[in-house]
Amino acid sequence: MTKPSEPPERLEWEEPPPSPRRKGSKWDPIARALRQRPGEWACIGRAIPTGIVTTVNRGDLKCFQPEGSFEAITRNHTDRWIADVYVRFVGEDGEYA
Numbered sequence: 001m002t003k004p005s006e007p008p009e010r011l012e013w014e015e016p017p018p019s020p021r022r023k024g025s026k027w028d029p030i031a032r033a034l035r036q037r038p039g040e041w042a043c044i045g046r047a048i049p050t051g052i053v054t055t056v057n058r059g060d061l062k063c064f065q066p067e068g069s070f071e072a073i074t075r076n077h078t079d080r081w082i083a084d085v086y087v088r089f090v091g092e093d094g095e096y097a
Contacts, residue, residue: 024063027052031063034070034089039096041088050074050083066092 030044044052053074054060059067069092074083090097 025061028063038089041086044085044087046084047082050081
């Protein structure tokens with residue numbers, strides 16, 4: 001059994017350095033472009049997997065945060081999991097919805 005570590009005598013307040021693993025997402029440039037034209041829909045892909053809709057709407061990727069600041073929908077379903085995907089930036093408080 002390991003012995004619990006002792007608390008430090010003083011705290012050093014500082015921000016941690018950025019994670020070296022963060023390369024960004026392929027969606028970062030798209031999210032930036034959508035923020036430049038708030039409230040306007042853009043097709044981000046035709047006949048692509050629809051899972052990105054949930055990712056966008058929940059803000060699962062940093063570029064689509066905070067949750068609810070982007071809205072995603074699908075159209076022209078060719079099957080249940082593949083469709084044209086449309087996204088818009090609605091604002092962090094939904095002011096462009």
